[in-house]
Protein backbone atom coordinates (compact mmCIF):
# COMPACT_ATOMS: atom_id res chain seq x y z
CA UNK A 260 0.00 0.00 0.00
CA UNK A 261 1.53 3.31 -1.04
CA UNK A 262 0.29 6.85 -1.55
CA UNK A 263 -3.46 6.98 -2.03
CA UNK A 264 -4.83 7.63 -5.50
CA UNK A 265 -7.89 9.73 -6.25
CA UNK A 266 -10.75 7.36 -6.85
CA UNK A 267 -12.28 7.83 -10.27
CA UNK A 268 -15.80 7.79 -8.86
CA UNK A 269 -17.40 10.98 -7.71
CA UNK A 270 -20.94 10.89 -6.43
CA UNK A 271 -23.74 13.30 -5.69
CA UNK A 272 -24.05 11.61 -2.34
CA UNK A 273 -22.15 9.07 -0.29
CA UNK A 274 -24.01 7.28 2.49
CA UNK A 275 -21.61 6.22 5.22
CA UNK A 276 -22.88 3.14 7.05
CA UNK A 277 -24.68 0.14 5.56
CA UNK A 278 -27.33 -0.64 8.14
CA UNK A 279 -31.08 -0.04 7.75
CA UNK A 280 -30.71 3.77 7.91
CA UNK A 281 -27.97 3.79 5.27
CA UNK A 282 -29.81 1.41 2.95
CA UNK A 283 -32.97 3.49 3.22
CA UNK A 284 -31.03 6.68 2.50
CA UNK A 285 -29.24 5.15 -0.49
CA UNK A 286 -32.48 3.79 -1.99
CA UNK A 287 -34.15 7.17 -1.64
CA UNK A 288 -31.26 9.13 -3.16
CA UNK A 289 -31.12 6.66 -6.08
CA UNK A 290 -34.89 6.89 -6.47
CA UNK A 291 -34.44 10.64 -6.98
CA UNK A 292 -32.07 9.94 -9.88
CA UNK A 293 -28.92 11.09 -8.11
CA UNK A 294 -25.66 9.16 -8.08
CA UNK A 295 -25.05 7.55 -4.73
CA UNK A 296 -22.68 5.02 -3.18
CA UNK A 297 -23.17 3.13 0.05
CA UNK A 298 -20.07 2.76 2.18
CA UNK A 299 -19.84 0.14 4.89
CA UNK A 300 -17.74 -2.58 6.37
CA UNK A 301 -17.56 -6.00 4.79
CA UNK A 302 -20.51 -7.33 6.78
CA UNK A 303 -23.38 -4.96 6.22
CA UNK A 304 -26.28 -5.08 8.69
CA UNK A 305 -24.01 -6.50 11.37
CA UNK A 306 -26.29 -5.20 14.08
CA UNK A 307 -29.65 -6.07 12.57
CA UNK A 308 -28.47 -9.61 11.80
CA UNK A 309 -28.05 -10.14 15.55
CA UNK A 310 -31.77 -9.74 16.17
CA UNK A 311 -33.27 -13.19 16.68
CA UNK A 312 -36.80 -12.00 15.98
CA UNK A 313 -38.00 -8.57 14.91
CA UNK A 314 -41.68 -8.32 15.72
CA UNK A 315 -42.31 -4.60 15.30
CA UNK A 316 -41.25 -3.83 11.72
CA UNK A 317 -44.36 -3.05 9.65
CA UNK A 318 -45.16 -5.54 6.94
CA UNK A 319 -43.31 -8.40 8.63
CA UNK A 320 -45.31 -10.02 11.42
CA UNK A 321 -42.31 -11.83 12.82
CA UNK A 322 -39.03 -11.99 10.96
CA UNK A 323 -35.45 -12.78 11.91
CA UNK A 324 -32.94 -9.94 11.69
CA UNK A 325 -31.06 -12.07 9.17
CA UNK A 326 -34.08 -12.38 6.84
CA UNK A 327 -34.98 -8.70 7.18
CA UNK A 328 -31.39 -7.78 6.33
CA UNK A 329 -31.54 -10.03 3.25
CA UNK A 330 -34.76 -8.33 2.14
CA UNK A 331 -33.15 -4.89 2.53
CA UNK A 332 -30.13 -6.08 0.57
CA UNK A 333 -32.31 -7.34 -2.31
CA UNK A 334 -34.15 -4.04 -2.44
CA UNK A 335 -30.88 -2.13 -2.59
CA UNK A 336 -29.74 -4.44 -5.39
CA UNK A 337 -32.76 -3.42 -7.48
CA UNK A 338 -31.46 0.15 -7.49
CA UNK A 339 -27.95 -0.98 -8.42
CA UNK A 340 -26.36 1.25 -5.80
CA UNK A 341 -22.60 0.60 -5.70
CA UNK A 342 -21.42 -0.64 -2.32
CA UNK A 343 -17.96 0.37 -1.19
CA UNK A 344 -16.84 -2.35 1.22
CA UNK A 345 -14.60 -0.11 3.26
CA UNK A 346 -14.92 1.97 6.38
CA UNK A 347 -14.64 5.72 6.37
CA UNK A 348 -11.79 6.79 8.61
CA UNK A 349 -11.93 10.53 8.00
CA UNK A 350 -14.02 13.06 6.12
CA UNK A 351 -12.63 16.37 4.98
CA UNK A 352 -14.66 19.22 3.44
CA UNK A 353 -13.48 20.22 -0.05
CA UNK A 354 -14.31 23.03 -2.45
CA UNK A 355 -17.02 20.97 -4.11
CA UNK A 356 -18.29 18.95 -1.15
CA UNK A 357 -16.46 16.29 0.82
CA UNK A 358 -13.62 13.80 0.52
CA UNK A 359 -14.24 10.54 2.33
CA UNK A 360 -11.04 8.71 3.21
CA UNK A 361 -10.85 4.97 3.82
CA UNK A 362 -7.74 2.98 4.62
CA UNK A 363 -6.94 2.54 0.95
CA UNK A 364 -8.61 5.25 -1.12
CA UNK A 365 -10.61 8.39 -1.09
CA UNK A 366 -13.98 9.15 -2.61
CA UNK A 367 -15.70 12.42 -3.35
CA UNK A 368 -19.29 13.51 -2.93
CA UNK A 369 -21.24 16.74 -2.92
CA UNK A 370 -23.42 15.70 0.03
CA UNK A 371 -23.23 13.03 2.72
CA UNK A 372 -25.56 10.98 4.86
CA UNK A 373 -23.97 9.58 8.01
CA UNK A 374 -25.65 6.36 9.15
CA UNK A 375 -22.93 4.74 11.19
CA UNK A 376 -25.04 3.26 13.97
CA UNK A 377 -24.56 3.84 17.64
CA UNK A 378 -21.03 4.53 18.79
CA UNK A 379 -20.18 2.41 21.82
CA UNK A 380 -16.43 2.28 22.14
CA UNK A 381 -14.96 4.01 25.13
CA UNK A 382 -11.89 5.89 24.06
CA UNK A 383 -8.71 6.68 25.94
CA UNK A 384 -8.97 9.60 28.35
CA UNK A 385 -8.06 12.77 26.45
CA UNK A 386 -8.42 11.12 23.02
CA UNK A 387 -11.44 13.06 21.77
CA UNK A 388 -9.95 16.40 22.82
CA UNK A 389 -6.79 15.81 20.80
CA UNK A 390 -8.43 14.80 17.51
CA UNK A 391 -6.75 16.91 14.84
CA UNK A 392 -4.19 18.08 17.38
CA UNK A 393 -1.97 15.04 17.42
CA UNK A 394 -4.53 12.23 17.42
CA UNK A 395 -5.43 10.71 14.06
CA UNK A 396 -7.42 7.72 12.87
CA UNK A 397 -6.17 7.82 9.30
CA UNK A 398 -2.64 7.17 8.05
CA UNK A 399 -3.72 7.91 4.49
CA UNK A 400 -4.90 11.39 5.51
CA UNK A 401 -2.32 12.40 8.09
CA UNK A 402 0.71 10.13 7.69
CA UNK A 403 2.62 12.62 5.58
CA UNK A 404 2.22 15.34 8.22
CA UNK A 405 4.46 13.32 10.53
CA UNK A 406 7.05 12.18 7.98
CA UNK A 407 10.31 11.36 9.75
CA UNK A 408 8.87 12.01 13.21
CA UNK A 409 7.75 9.82 16.13
CA UNK A 410 4.33 8.29 16.60
CA UNK A 411 2.57 5.85 18.86
CA UNK A 412 0.22 3.54 16.99
CA UNK A 413 -2.54 2.14 19.21
CA UNK A 414 -4.33 -0.71 17.49
CA UNK A 415 -7.52 -2.43 18.61
CA UNK A 416 -7.26 -5.06 15.85
CA UNK A 417 -4.61 -6.91 13.85
CA UNK A 418 -5.77 -5.09 10.71
CA UNK A 419 -4.05 -2.00 12.11
CA UNK A 420 -0.64 -3.60 11.50
CA UNK A 421 -0.79 -2.79 7.79
CA UNK A 422 -1.52 0.86 8.55
CA UNK A 423 1.32 1.00 11.06
CA UNK A 424 3.65 -0.56 8.48
CA UNK A 425 2.75 2.14 5.96
CA UNK A 426 3.45 4.79 8.57
CA UNK A 427 6.87 3.29 9.30
CA UNK A 428 7.93 2.32 5.79
CA UNK A 429 6.31 4.87 3.47
CA UNK A 430 6.44 7.89 5.75
CA UNK A 431 9.60 7.03 7.66
CA UNK A 432 7.87 7.52 11.01
CA UNK A 433 9.51 6.05 14.12
CA UNK A 434 6.59 3.92 15.30
CA UNK A 435 5.89 2.50 18.74
CA UNK A 436 3.12 -0.05 18.25
CA UNK A 437 0.72 -0.73 21.12
CA UNK A 438 -1.50 -3.73 20.30
CA UNK A 439 -4.72 -4.00 22.30
CA UNK A 440 -5.46 -7.51 21.02
CA UNK A 441 -3.98 -10.98 21.48
CA UNK A 442 -1.78 -12.78 18.96
CA UNK A 443 1.33 -12.51 16.83
CA UNK A 444 2.42 -9.26 15.25
CA UNK A 445 3.78 -8.77 11.75
CA UNK A 446 5.49 -5.42 11.60
CA UNK A 447 8.59 -4.06 9.89
CA UNK A 448 11.94 -4.22 11.64
CA UNK A 449 12.53 -1.15 13.73
CA UNK A 450 8.96 -0.86 14.97
CA UNK A 451 8.94 -1.10 18.76
CA UNK A 452 6.07 -3.26 20.02
CA UNK A 453 4.62 -2.85 23.53
CA UNK A 454 2.07 -5.65 24.06
CA UNK A 455 -0.25 -5.31 27.03
CA UNK A 456 0.62 -1.65 27.53
CA UNK A 457 -2.91 -0.24 27.41
CA UNK A 458 -2.72 3.59 27.39
CA UNK A 459 -4.60 5.26 30.21
CA UNK A 460 -4.36 8.88 29.14
CA UNK A 461 -3.36 11.12 26.24
CA UNK A 462 -2.33 14.69 26.93
CA UNK A 463 -0.72 17.62 25.15
CA UNK A 464 2.70 18.65 26.44
CA UNK A 465 5.06 21.26 25.01
CA UNK A 466 4.44 20.56 21.32
CA UNK A 467 4.19 16.81 21.85
CA UNK A 468 1.61 14.26 22.81
CA UNK A 469 2.20 12.40 26.05
CA UNK A 470 0.94 8.83 26.16
CA UNK A 471 0.57 7.40 29.68
CA UNK A 472 1.26 3.65 29.68
CA UNK A 473 1.32 1.37 32.75
CA UNK A 474 5.13 1.34 32.97
CA UNK A 475 6.24 4.50 31.18
CA UNK A 476 5.22 7.74 29.53
CA UNK A 477 5.85 8.07 25.80
CA UNK A 478 6.51 11.45 24.25
CA UNK A 479 5.55 11.44 20.58
CA UNK A 480 4.53 13.84 17.80
CA UNK A 481 1.34 11.95 16.99
CA UNK A 482 -0.86 9.12 18.13
CA UNK A 483 -2.53 7.06 15.43
CA UNK A 484 -5.43 4.92 16.58
CA UNK A 485 -6.89 2.00 14.66
CA UNK A 486 -10.30 0.80 15.79
CA UNK A 487 -13.36 -0.77 14.27
CA UNK A 488 -15.47 2.35 14.55
CA UNK A 489 -14.67 6.00 14.82
CA UNK A 490 -16.85 8.41 16.75
CA UNK A 491 -18.84 10.83 14.58
CA UNK A 492 -16.95 13.80 15.97
CA UNK A 493 -13.61 12.21 15.12
CA UNK A 494 -14.84 11.34 11.62
CA UNK A 495 -15.65 14.92 10.65
CA UNK A 496 -14.26 17.93 12.44
CA UNK A 497 -16.88 20.49 13.41
CA UNK A 498 -19.70 17.95 13.54
CA UNK A 499 -21.76 18.74 16.61
CA UNK A 500 -22.44 15.73 18.81
CA UNK A 501 -22.81 14.82 22.45
CA UNK A 502 -19.92 12.38 22.10
CA UNK A 503 -22.12 9.42 21.14
CA UNK A 504 -24.90 10.88 19.02
CA UNK A 505 -24.76 13.28 16.10
CA UNK A 506 -26.83 16.40 16.72
CA UNK A 507 -29.57 16.77 14.08
CA UNK A 508 -32.68 18.84 13.54
CA UNK A 509 -36.05 17.55 12.34
CA UNK A 510 -34.73 17.41 8.79
CA UNK A 511 -31.75 15.29 9.80
CA UNK A 512 -29.46 18.21 9.08
CA UNK A 513 -26.25 18.23 11.10
CA UNK A 514 -24.16 21.25 12.09
CA UNK A 515 -22.19 20.89 8.82
CA UNK A 516 -24.06 22.07 5.71
CA UNK A 517 -24.45 19.23 3.21
CA UNK A 518 -24.07 16.54 5.87
CA UNK A 519 -27.15 14.70 7.10
CA UNK A 520 -27.40 11.88 9.63
CA UNK A 521 -29.87 9.09 10.30
CA UNK A 522 -30.53 6.04 12.43
CA UNK A 523 -29.04 4.90 15.70
CA UNK A 524 -26.19 7.42 15.35
CA UNK A 525 -28.66 10.27 15.98
CA UNK A 526 -30.03 8.83 19.23
CA UNK A 527 -32.64 6.60 20.79
CA UNK A 528 -34.82 4.68 20.29
CA UNK A 529 -32.39 2.28 18.63
CA UNK A 530 -34.97 0.72 16.34
CA UNK A 531 -35.08 -0.36 12.72
CA UNK A 532 -38.23 1.50 11.69
CA UNK A 533 -36.91 4.74 13.16
CA UNK A 534 -33.60 4.22 11.34
CA UNK A 535 -35.33 3.58 8.02
CA UNK A 536 -37.59 6.63 8.41
CA UNK A 537 -34.73 8.93 9.30
CA UNK A 538 -32.74 7.54 6.39
CA UNK A 539 -35.49 8.65 4.04
CA UNK A 540 -35.74 12.14 5.55
CA UNK A 541 -31.95 12.55 5.38
CA UNK A 542 -31.87 11.39 1.76
CA UNK A 543 -34.64 13.70 0.59
CA UNK A 544 -33.03 16.64 2.36
CA UNK A 545 -29.69 15.78 0.81
CA UNK A 546 -31.29 15.77 -2.63
CA UNK A 547 -32.91 19.10 -1.90
CA UNK A 548 -29.55 20.49 -0.77
CA UNK A 549 -27.97 19.30 -4.04
CA UNK A 550 -30.72 20.90 -6.12
CA UNK A 551 -30.42 24.23 -4.33
CA UNK A 552 -26.66 24.21 -4.73
CA UNK A 553 -26.95 23.54 -8.43
CA UNK A 554 -29.40 26.43 -8.82
CA UNK A 555 -27.10 28.76 -6.88
CA UNK A 556 -24.02 27.83 -8.93
CA UNK A 557 -22.78 30.53 -11.35
CA UNK A 558 -24.17 29.92 -14.84
CA UNK A 559 -26.93 27.62 -13.57
Ligand SMILES: Cc1cc2nc3c(=O)[nH]c(=O)nc-3n(C[C@H](O)[C@H](O)[C@H](O)COP(=O)(O)OP(=O)(O)OC[C@H]3O[C@@H](n4cnc5c(N)ncnc54)[C@H](O)[C@@H]3O)c2cc1C
Pocket residue numbers: 275276277278279280281298299300302303304305306307308309310311312313314315316345346347348374375376377488489521522523524528529530531532534
Ligand atom coordinates in the same frame (compact mmCIF):
# COMPACT_ATOMS: atom_id res chain seq x y z
C1 LIG B 1 -29.85 -8.24 19.38
C2 LIG B 1 -30.59 -7.09 18.77
C3 LIG B 1 -31.94 -7.15 18.63
C4 LIG B 1 -32.65 -6.10 18.03
N1 LIG B 1 -34.01 -6.19 17.89
C5 LIG B 1 -34.70 -5.22 17.29
C6 LIG B 1 -36.11 -5.30 17.10
O1 LIG B 1 -36.74 -6.29 17.48
N2 LIG B 1 -36.74 -4.29 16.47
C7 LIG B 1 -36.08 -3.19 16.01
O2 LIG B 1 -36.71 -2.31 15.42
N3 LIG B 1 -34.74 -3.06 16.18
C8 LIG B 1 -34.04 -4.03 16.81
N4 LIG B 1 -32.68 -3.91 17.00
C9 LIG B 1 -32.03 -2.63 16.67
C10 LIG B 1 -31.70 -2.44 15.21
O3 LIG B 1 -30.86 -3.49 14.76
C11 LIG B 1 -31.03 -1.09 15.02
O4 LIG B 1 -31.84 -0.08 15.56
C12 LIG B 1 -30.75 -0.79 13.56
O5 LIG B 1 -29.90 -1.76 13.02
C13 LIG B 1 -30.14 0.60 13.42
O6 LIG B 1 -29.81 0.83 12.08
P1 LIG B 1 -28.65 1.86 11.68
O7 LIG B 1 -28.56 1.78 10.20
O8 LIG B 1 -28.89 3.16 12.30
O9 LIG B 1 -27.33 1.31 12.37
P2 LIG B 1 -26.59 -0.09 12.24
O10 LIG B 1 -27.55 -1.19 11.94
O11 LIG B 1 -25.77 -0.21 13.47
O12 LIG B 1 -25.68 0.08 10.96
C14 LIG B 1 -24.60 0.95 10.93
C15 LIG B 1 -23.58 0.41 9.97
O13 LIG B 1 -22.57 1.41 9.76
C16 LIG B 1 -21.33 0.78 9.70
N5 LIG B 1 -20.29 1.76 10.04
C17 LIG B 1 -19.97 2.26 11.25
N6 LIG B 1 -18.97 3.15 11.15
C18 LIG B 1 -18.66 3.20 9.82
C19 LIG B 1 -17.68 3.94 9.09
N7 LIG B 1 -16.84 4.79 9.70
N8 LIG B 1 -17.62 3.76 7.74
C20 LIG B 1 -18.49 2.91 7.12
N9 LIG B 1 -19.41 2.18 7.79
C21 LIG B 1 -19.50 2.33 9.11
C22 LIG B 1 -21.43 -0.37 10.71
O14 LIG B 1 -20.47 -1.37 10.44
C23 LIG B 1 -22.85 -0.84 10.47
O15 LIG B 1 -22.90 -1.84 9.46
C24 LIG B 1 -31.96 -4.95 17.57
C25 LIG B 1 -30.56 -4.90 17.69
C26 LIG B 1 -29.89 -5.95 18.29
C27 LIG B 1 -28.38 -5.85 18.40
